[in-house]
Amino acid sequence: MRRRRRRRRRVRWREVDEAQTDTAPLSDCLWCHSAAGGPYTHSLMSGRRVGFCLSEKKRRRMNLDAFREFCAGHGVEVVEIDLTQPLAPQGPFDIIVHKLSDVIVEAECSSKSQQLLTNFQTYVSAHPTTVLLDPLLAMTRLLDRFASYQIMTKLRNSLRDWRICSPPHLEIHSLSDLSSIQQAVTTQGLSFPLICKTRVAHGSLSHEMSLIFSTGSLADLHPPCVLQSFINHGAVLHKVFVVGDRHFCVERPSLKNFPSGPCDRETIFFNSHQVSKPESSSDLTELDEQMPCLPPPSSEAVAALVRELRAQLGMALFGVDVIINIHTHTLTVIDINIFPGYEGVPQFFSCLLSHIQSVLDKQTYTGPQVTNSPESTSSATTGL
Numbered sequence: 001m002r003r004r005r006r007r008r009r010r011v012r013w014r015e016v017d018e019a020q021t022d023t024a025p026l027s028d029c030l031w032c033h034s035a036a037g038g039p040y041t042h043s044l045m046s047g048r049r050v051g052f053c054l055s056e057k058k059r060r061r062m063n064l065d066a067f068r069e070f071c072a073g074h075g076v077e078v079v080e081i082d083l084t085q086p087l088a089p090q091g092p093f094d095i096i097v098h099k100l101s102d103v104i105v106e107a108e109c110s111s112k113s114q115q116l117l118t119n120f121q122t123y124v125s126a127h128p129t130t131v132l133l134d135p136l137l138a139m140t141r142l143l144d145r146f147a148s149y150q151i152m153t154k155l156r157n158s159l160r161d162w163r164i165c166s167p168p169h170l171e172i173h174s175l176s177d178l179s180s181i182q183q184a185v186t187t188q189g190l191s192f193p194l195i196c197k198t199r200v201a202h203g204s205l206s207h208e209m210s211l212i213f214s215t216g217s218l219a220d221l222h223p224p225c226v227l228q229s230f231i232n233h234g235a236v237l238h239k240v241f242v243v244g245d246r247h248f249c250v251e252r253p254s255l256k257n258f259p260s261g262p263c264d265r266e267t268i269f270f271n272s273h274q275v276s277k278p279e280s281s282s283d284l285t286e287l288d289e290q291m292p293c294l295p296p297p298s299s300e301a302v303a304a305l306v307r308e309l310r311a312q313l314g315m316a317l318f319g320v321d322v323i324i325n326i327h328t329h330t331l332t333v334i335d336i337n338i339f340p341g342y343e344g345v346p347q348f349f350s351c352l353l354s355h356i357q358s359v360l361d362k363q364t365y366t367g368p369q370v371t372n373s374p375e376s377t378s379s380a381t382t383g384l
């Protein structure tokens with residue numbers, strides 16, 4: 001077999017400061033400034049208590065211990081919240097940073113997880129001045145690809161001027177009527193190959209995907225799932241990581257190009273974490289043909305996308321996966337993630353602390369923006 005030279009992928013990343021339309025030079029990227037424009041002021045942050053509620057896996061991946069030390073150097077106490085214990089004695093908290101995806105997903109079928117989630121929501125409702133990063137309802141919505149893909153679809157209109165879109169998609173609830181699915185693929189404007197993703201967007205099973213090459217293979221689907229047109233993009237993914245009013249673009253490996261249109265090819269099953277991590281390299285990510293490098297997404301277009309998503313989502317910590325269509329050069333949004341890994345963003349800690357300060361500064365001077373009243377429990381004080 002012809003040995004393909006495995007391209008060493010240079011991890012290219014750039015920060016784009018909301019206040020600037022072009023990429024801030026690296027020197028400016030190494031120190032995140034507060035919204036007020038200067039490095040965060042130690043005095044205002046002294047005595048602040050920031051609660052963290054993360055899975056064991058997430059706290060390790062984020063290196064929460066290192067973040068705790070980083071914050072301690074700026075007078076901020078990081079407190080890990082134990083959801084299995086009463087929260088009140090563990091408080092008070094000025095702000096809670098959390099990723100409760102595991103608990104939220106498991107609460108669907110586990111009374112224990114439901115109780116943990118209820119404990120958290122009860123505490124948040126009883127403490128309206130505690131800021132949530134990010135609101136529970138906003139995060140829960142993105143755990144359902146049916147919901148997040150509807151948000152992505154709306155981008156076609158709101159960002160039409162920036163030539164930003166998302167692929168046509170189709171919700172699959174059951175396989176009881178395959179012919180109607182085949183018909184819907186056509187009427188909804190999807191085109192083969194199709195990529196199939198689970199409806200649930202979090203957890204190990206959520207990254208198990210498949211590439212479908214013909215209508216005959218639609219029987220391979222496992223509903224509930226979502227079909228999306230596969231867009232050829234030259235095996236390069238652009239991950240946009242958002243932290244408050246900053247965002248960073250990181251290039252990653254991605255799925256290679258496939259011939260457009262239906263073909264008699266077996267379904268390909270894969271795990272997305274084999275495809276788009278910095279070290280991913282396989283037959284699925286190596287191009288079968290040489291092609292010119294595509295220009296990265298324009299900073300202005302990415303800034304417009306982030307502004308729109310920040311407004312639509314009401315969140316401060318999220319990631320959006322973007323590819324460039326090799327035929328139209330359209331910036332195509334294929335995925336949105338809550339509290340991603342920020343791998344390739346060396347200044348994540350400083351930007352996270354800077355965002356925490358700017359949120360607390362706003363609260364100090366203007367009072368809580370949104371109370372955590374019961375009906376808005378899950379849309380508690382936002383961390384924006």
Ligand SMILES: Nc1ncnc2c1ncn2[C@@H]1O[C@H](COP(=O)(O)OP(=O)(O)OP(=O)(O)O)[C@@H](O)[C@H]1O
Pocket residue numbers: 167195197201206207208228229230231232233237253254255272273275276321323334335337
């Ligand atoms: N519509 C599409 N067209 C082309 N490639 C796609 C499309 N959707 C996904 N991909 C490819 O599959 C990979 C995984 O897709 P996606 O990001 O939706 O999965 P995920 O499990 O949510 O990933 P993660 O949570 O790691 O961001 C993408 O990084 C990209 O390489």
Ligand SMILES: O=P(O)(O)O[C@H]1[C@H](O)[C@H](O)[C@H](OP(=O)(O)O)[C@@H](OP(=O)(O)O)[C@@H]1O
Pocket residue numbers: 057058061099101201202203204206239276277319337338339340341342343
């Ligand atoms: O490479 P990234 O930062 O995108 O990887 C993320 C991934 O996008 C998902 O957000 C993962 O979350 P789940 O979908 O909930 O598994 C993140 O895992 P996490 O353990 O860091 O939350 C990946 O980092």
Ligand SMILES: [Mg+2]
Pocket residue numbers: 321335336337
């Ligand atoms: Mg993704």
